Amino acid sequence: MARSRYINKMFLLILFTMLTYGANAHAQINHKSNDSKLTWVMDAEPTPNQFRVESSRARVIVFRLTKNNDDLMAKPLNIFFNGQYHASLMPEHQSIALPVCPGKKKLSVSIDALPNGKNPQSAIVEDVTPALQAGEIYFYQVATDSNGKVFARWVNVDMAREVLNNVNIQAHTISRVAKDEACPTEIYSINSSALFKFARHDVQGMVKGATESLAELSEQIIKSYMSIDKIIVKGYADPVGSDAENKYLSEKRAATVANQLRASGLSDDVISSQGMGESNLLVTDCDKYSNVADITSCNQPNRRVEIEVYGVAMNSTATLDTH
Helix, strand or coil, X not given: CHHHHHHHHHHHHHHHHHHHHCCEEEEEECCCCCCCCEEEEEXXXXXXXXXXXXXXXXXXXXXXXXXXXXXXXXXCEEEEXXXXXXXXXXXXXXXXXXXXXXXXCEEEEEECCCCCCCCCHHHEEEEECCCECCCCEEEEEEEECCCCCEEEEEECHHHHHHHHCCCCEECCCCCCCCCCCCCCCEEEEEEHHHCECCCCCCHHHECCCHHHHHHHHHHHHHHHEEEEEEEEEEEECXXXXXXXXXXXXXXXXXXXXXXXXXXXXXXXXXXXXXXXXXXXXXXXCHHHCCCHHHHHHHCHHHCEEEEEEEEEECCCCCCCCCC
């Protein structure tokens, strides 16, 4: 009975995917294989909905085109956002558009095991998105050469849309990227070097002018919003040191900044803080340096505090509920 229910659920899931994206499934023979395996391919023709943008989110589309003499056409390129699986792209396909909150995201691309069973370092690309803006759409092209080296680049919107109007959506993989329930109205990102002395996290360890800058920011937020639902202060550390140490440092820095915002006039009821440790790194290749000073400098963008504001801004077209 359990197996029967599982099969029924899988059937309904596949049927739902086909109906949702107008997909058509067909079987094709893999002529390169000695036993002519039957491979199922599920595609969806692009529609205007694929390129639709949202007022509170950015939209990212990853695509892969066919190259001449591509010996690795049968190898999918696996796409991850912030470490979460999004898609496995075959040539001449685009991924289902991914709506994400504004800001920078970690993005990585890797190829499945090469014929020799090994993946060189060049088979993986780790990247950081530009500062994604709400209401905008972004296109990321991925490719590989015959040696398994992965390439990736951001492509101009007009150029990408012209090409992708004729490229099918690969709809048979399901993105595991967490869908945010609500996106911040605004994110203020402050490098830790502008707030704290190195390795410090308390008020006494703040650099000259930091408390004044946070007071000015509090005043700016108060003047810019008709209503504020919540403010989340997030501390981030670099990957140097232990996970526990980085988690502790990021938590303490976030808490100190949150307290300064409260002291500067923002309501205590709406402010909370979180320590994110070394998650969501903006720079991921600092291990290429051997000198401590170079590593520290490279990691500077990773050491930061982000202040997420959720509310109704003064310039918003949203209606403020006064009841």
